[in-house]
Amino acid sequence: MRIPLLTWLDLGVGIGVADNLPSDASGGFTYAGFLATDLRLSVQAHGTLGKVKSIGELCAGGGIGAAAALAGYEYTTLYFFYPAVTAEAFLDYIPSFLPSIAFRLSLPFTALFRRDMEYSLQAGIGLEASCRFGSGA
Secondary structure, three states: OEEEEEOOEEEEEEEEEEEEOOOOHHHOOOOOOEEEEEEEEEEEEEEEEEEEOOOEEEEEEEEEEEEEEEEEEOOOOOEEEEEEEEEEEEEEEEEOOOOOEEEEEEEEEEEEOOOOOOOEEEEOOEEEEEEOOOOOO
């Protein structure tokens, strides 16, 4: 969920789920996989790249935030907590025929601060559709 703070700044609040697969033993090291659920809080800045009345609006931006995760190892009853820092770059497309709908392509990056690993990083590609409610729609 994104809550507008200023015309160019949003507060993001969310829940994330990540499934981390176990390692392959061929490298001589094995690591159990785990499933994690987190609560996220972020700020996202954005601006308009271009607007064509008959096509729509293209916006770009980025965000930074923090997360608190609770995870459990696969096939066990062992659970653990870790904090994380998130960063994201994104492009939003708002079609002119549906101005309350936005489609987002993002590149999220997360650094997990886990006690059992020296470092743990996640990166990906995100696709999102959102609907704007209220007077801003």
